[in-house]
Amino acid sequence: MTAGPPPQAPYTAPTTHPPAPAPTSPPRKTVEDNPLYAAPRTKGSCRLPGVGSGGWKSYKKYMDGVSTCLDRIWLREFAKADMSFWPSRRVFPRHRVRDRRCGLMPSKEADGTYCQRTFTYYVILKYTTGYPQATAYAAELVAHEYAHHVQAQSGISDYEYQATEQARTRKAKDLISRRLELQAECLAGVALHAIRNDLPPWQAFRDQYIGTIPRQWALDHGKLATQLRWLEKGYHSGKPGACDTWSPPPRDVT
Template identity: 55%
Template structure:
């Protein structure tokens, strides 16, 4: 979950996600509830699944899904996408920017899944000015969130307040979208299903929080992989780093990790450009604090 501060006051970003998992997941959010006008929704363009069914590998279930995923073997993917600039004060311009980033992510992750020889279809997306109701996950984004992924409908929602309709918001909004898309990647690799099942049987709150941190920090790393793939069209890397200073409430730290840890995993994905760099499930607890 990400929380955006007022314009031109440095963003304090929280990456949160209520963990969803197939087949009946709870929603996964990204921060900052805002008031706004009627929603403006943008669905994903249709895309063919990749690769062909005869070429597919079996995606592991349970713990192997997070430590032995075929996706980890996918090579670095690059993308050249047409990403328009954001015009100050223009919601249509912002919607076009978000749609272009999302479409580029469709290409990037379809390519990665194809290389890994596992099935994939892109998520649906809705860019809204106020919270709206998802038929399975309820009001979206989740309260206090700028973005939320609902695995039950494979849809992510991004809430864009009026004051963020500015070019400076490109870094924030592209990271929010890339993070939420990371949860969709986890959905198709059964990682979300594993986290939810393991959290359900965790005997301590601390154990469930650790699972949540591994999930959220992996989505951060996947976001870094995606931003790296389209970096020629994205803001400078330093602007992404600048999103991660400030303070977090203790509850966010417990289940999402410190801002410094979030940045570490985002940068790990960015520097590597490979999904295999994002195995947050095999590392010691100290690496996901």
């Protein structure tokens, strides 16, 4: 595959859709000492379909392949942590579609959104060239949205929802959101570690974090440099335990 320039379009950060309110607030240890953090380094043996010269159909097949691989990877990780798990549903539409519980998906101005109320993530892929950067973007986006499902299955999302509801300032809410989103970046890296031999060169992933994003995206998702740092932390470790974004001080989740 011939290398080329990164996809030329405004960066749109993935988002998650809040879960239904939990009857009681999960304890802080749900996010700081989650059993999933004890799971071993991820392993995977997945032969992903090629994308050739690109095109929506080939990328849809590729994203389905990545998702199926993530099903196996995370099922194993949860089993090793003695936790129950069931795979996420996924939809790869060409245009926004309506989820029966979360409304139009992905959320407005987002390429990907996870709806915890139906355990489904939605991804609209804008880049369908044959360049490695486009393939890397597709793989990372799917892995990020799947990571929100991992957070939901482990109870982390329930804690985040309750903490956000109790936060009194916009600044406090943004900090909580960054912890969730940066953890999803890290968990995406953990999953990508398992299938690294079937992925584009890592530089193609790094290229996604060059440039600027809207101020509010940075406030509630983290700066691009911070997103990349947590993605690489998960990727190089390969272990969910590297992804505790809830214990570090705010300066580490900017």
